[in-house]
Amino acid sequence: MAEKRDLIEMFRKMALLKMNDEKLRSTIKSGRLSMPYYSSRGQEVIPAAVSVCLRKEDYICTIYRGIHDSLAKGAPLKQVWAELAGRIDGTCKGKGGPMHITHPASGVMITTGIVGSTMPIANGLAWASQLSGDGRVTIAYFGDGASNIGAFHEALNLASLWKLPVVFVCSNNGYAEHTKYSSGTAIDRISKRAESYSMPGVTVDGNDPLLMHAAAREAIERAREGGGPTLIEAITFRFYGHVFGDDDSYMSPGERAAHMEKDPYPIYRNWLLANNHATENELAAIETGIAAELEEALQFALASPYPDAAEIYRDVFQHEVEAA
Amino acid sequence: MSSEKLNMLEAINLALHDAMEADPKVLLLGEDVADEEGGGVIGVTKGLANKFGAQRVRSTPIAEQAIMGAAIGASMVGYKPVPEIMLMNFTTVAMDMIVNHAAKLRFMSGGQTNVPITIRTMTGAGMGNGGQHSDFLEAWFAHTAGLKVVIPSTPADAYGLLLSCIEDPDPCIFVETLPMYWTKGDAPERGRRIPLGQANVVRAGKDVTVITYGRQVHDAMAVARKLESEGVSVEVLDLRTVAPLDTAAILRSVSKTRSAIVLHEATKKFGPGAEISSIIHEALFSELKAPVKRIGSKFSPVPFSKHLEEAFLPGKAELEAAIRELASK
Numbered sequence: 001m002a003e004k005r006d007l008i009e010m011f012r013k014m015a016l017l018k019m020n021d022e023k024l025r026s027t028i029k030s031g032r033l034s035m036p037y038y039s040s041r042g043q044e045v046i047p048a049a050v051s052v053c054l055r056k057e058d059y060i061c062t063i064y065r066g067i068h069d070s071l072a073k074g075a076p077l078k079q080v081w082a083e084l085a086g087r088i089d090g091t092c093k094g095k096g097g098p099m100h101i102t103h104p105a106s107g108v109m110i111t112t113g114i115v116g117s118t119m120p121i122a123n124g125l126a127w128a129s130q131l132s133g134d135g136r137v138t139i140a141y142f143g144d145g146a147s148n149i150g151a152f153h154e155a156l157n158l159a160s161l162w163k164l165p166v167v168f169v170c171s172n173n174g175y176a177e178h179t180k181y182s183s184g185t186a187i188d189r190i191s192k193r194a195e196s197y198s199m200p201g202v203t204v205d206g207n208d209p210l211l212m213h214a215a216a217r218e219a220i221e222r223a224r225e226g227g228g229p230t231l232i233e234a235i236t237f238r239f240y241g242h243v244f245g246d247d248d249s250y251m252s253p254g255e256r257a258a259h260m261e262k263d264p265y266p267i268y269r270n271w272l273l274a275n276n277h278a279t280e281n282e283l284a285a286i287e288t289g290i291a292a293e294l295e296e297a298l299q300f301a302l303a304s305p306y307p308d309a310a311e312i313y314r315d316v317f318q319h320e321v322e323a324a
Numbered sequence: 325m326s327s328e329k330l331n332m333l334e335a336i337n338l339a340l341h342d343a344m345e346a347d348p349k350v351l352l353l354g355e356d357v358a359d360e361e362g363g364g365v366i367g368v369t370k371g372l373a374n375k376f377g378a379q380r381v382r383s384t385p386i387a388e389q390a391i392m393g394a395a396i397g398a399s400m401v402g403y404k405p406v407p408e409i410m411l412m413n414f415t416t417v418a419m420d421m422i423v424n425h426a427a428k429l430r431f432m433s434g435g436q437t438n439v440p441i442t443i444r445t446m447t448g449a450g451m452g453n454g455g456q457h458s459d460f461l462e463a464w465f466a467h468t469a470g471l472k473v474v475i476p477s478t479p480a481d482a483y484g485l486l487l488s489c490i491e492d493p494d495p496c497i498f499v500e501t502l503p504m505y506w507t508k509g510d511a512p513e514r515g516r517r518i519p520l521g522q523a524n525v526v527r528a529g530k531d532v533t534v535i536t537y538g539r540q541v542h543d544a545m546a547v548a549r550k551l552e553s554e555g556v557s558v559e560v561l562d563l564r565t566v567a568p569l570d571t572a573a574i575l576r577s578v579s580k581t582r583s584a585i586v587l588h589e590a591t592k593k594f595g596p597g598a599e600i601s602s603i604i605h606e607a608l609f610s611e612l613k614a615p616v617k618r619i620g621s622k623f624s625p626v627p628f629s630k631h632l633e634e635a636f637l638p639g640k641a642e643l644e645a646a647i648r649e650l651a652s653k
């Protein structure tokens with residue numbers, strides 16, 4: 001089982017991700033910020049558990065629904081919020097936005113809006129680590145729908161052939177946009193696809209911090225020791241639909257409510273208390289601290305200026321070539 | 325420069341060799357590129373795996389997205405991969421990686437990451453390869469902010485431009501013209517780089533400017549030589565790179581001759597010629613003796629049948645007629 005330090009750190013990350021999502025949704029609702037927002041509320045366990053098994057210098061590649069992955073890896077809250085707000089102090093000077101958060105200093109190498117594209121690029125990062133022997137591991141996060149894209153299959157095959165230090169983490173939240181898992185995926189378990197590429201594949205309850213942690217730790221250690229890639233399918237659910245504002249007419253009645261009743265956050269919180277891993281005061285202090293950080297991040301974002309128009313031609317190339 | 329002659333294939337191989345020797349971060353990957361698989365289908369990468377090792381020259385599965393993704397990822401953390409896409413038509417299979425990722429990661433990250441890859445690819449009609457193996461698609465890439473597009477016309481240029489691409493901090497697409505691989509030219513001066521974005525006046529003239537690149541440079545030169553004897557003086561401008569486009573060189577030449585033809589193998593419709601022609605008209609409209617002419621391939625998939633394939637390509641006769649017409653204005 002995870003050590004106490006990891007148990008508390010997982011809680012801290014889960015609290016950050018959950019409260020960040022709540023803060024973002026309320027901020028968007030209030031009209032103070034506007035953005036396409038893909039909530040990951042309900043899926044906190046996965047990046048929290050994966051991240052506590054990673055080192056600071058390890059890499060992640062994630063997707064539009066990946067703000068929880070980036071924050072769990074250590075992307076700085078204030079700059080992330082400024083990025084969401086499209087401001088110059090954002091991680092990407094406001095030029096990336098919610099679907100394209102990058103922060104290499106914390107190992108967040110790419111956030112992509114193209115379904116299925118994290119895996120091929122994660123391979124390249126892992127290939128670099130293999131060549132230089134730097135001992136880093138790369139995580140490719142993606143959804144269940146993404147496992148039906150050709151890039152997934154190409155990338156798993158290459159990673160296995162080259163024995164790359166990469167872990168493919170699929171958050172199976174049951175839906176790809178509005179399409180139910182079974183209507184879009186011709187196999188009952190995505191993890192079974194690992195066998196076609198001669199790599200270990202596991203399906204794990206992605207809402208159970210202890211199981212998720214164990215699966216992540218095993219895969220990350222294997223990758224780090226030269227044992228090659230693993231495919232982890234983490235079963236979870238997204239509470240707020242595909243994109244902010246979507247209704248759940250495509251779900252069966254009561255489906256969302258049933259999942260929300262099994263919200264992993266309070267369950268884990270109670271488990272920590274019941275097993276004497278933490279006191280109520282300790283957990284409440286973590287939550288209070290995060291609430292303050294979030295408010296600070298929002299204020300920082302709102303106070304930061306917008307980038308000036310010259311930024312359009314900056315960072316297209318290292319040297320500006322043509323401002324046509 | 326030595327008097328030795330090299331063909332394009334040898335010059336490109338030499339550039340890859342010299343780049344790999346100079347910088348251990350340069351990597352090659354692609355289908356069949358290692359010596360165990362023959363050193364490339366045409367043999368462009370022959371000998372490099374044997375010399376630099378299987379770690380740096382890696383044959384890949386037939387998986388263009390995986391090839392491009394691996395190149396992009398490694399490039400983001402300090403390597404300089406040179407992925408080979410066997411034929412330019414197959415870049416379509418990796419278009420997401422090229423257009424959405426390689427081209428944009430620097431911008432979308434606000435300059436935190438960059439993608440110093442050189443995509444080598446080959447194409448060209450005339451070999452009877454038909455519709456899916458012969459297209460010039462440079463307009464697609466030149467139309468995408470963040471990519472550089474290089475199409476050399478001689479072995480020495482190919483050598484010098486490829487070295488520049490590999491050293492460039494941003495993604496480049498280096499297009500090799502298949503039917504030109506075995507054409508000999510002057511050997512390059514070892515280590516000499518040719519800067520990207522600088523056109524080359526391969527022939528000075530007074531009456532008409534022909535703006536072109538790649539294989540068509542040679543067609544333009546042949547026609548120019550022929551017309552010289554009739555007193556028509558043609559300037560031939562080899563762009564060398566389609567992106568960045570050397571607008572200054574184009575305008576300099578056309579201000580002098582006051583008439584221009586853009587010639588390329590890509591189909592004429594929506595081709596690079598449209599952009600170049602428009603640039604000239606916007607800047608020099610009142611000075612032009614006549615509207616800029618565009619000559620490109622017919623708007624059709626590349627046909628197989630020999631005589632159709634010949635008719636598809638922009639011909640020297642067409643160019644000659646266009647030059648005569650402009651020269652008479």
Ligand SMILES: Cc1ncc(C[n+]2csc(CCOP(=O)(O)OP(=O)(O)O)c2C)c(N)n1
Nearest residue numbers: 065113114115143144145146173175176177
């Ligand atoms: C290549 C591509 N096709 C389609 C889309 C539109 N799209 C965005 S998210 C999405 C669903 C993806 O589902 P999944 O991979 O399960 O991830 P989730 O959103 O559930 O986290 C689709 C179809 C896209 N962004 N990229």
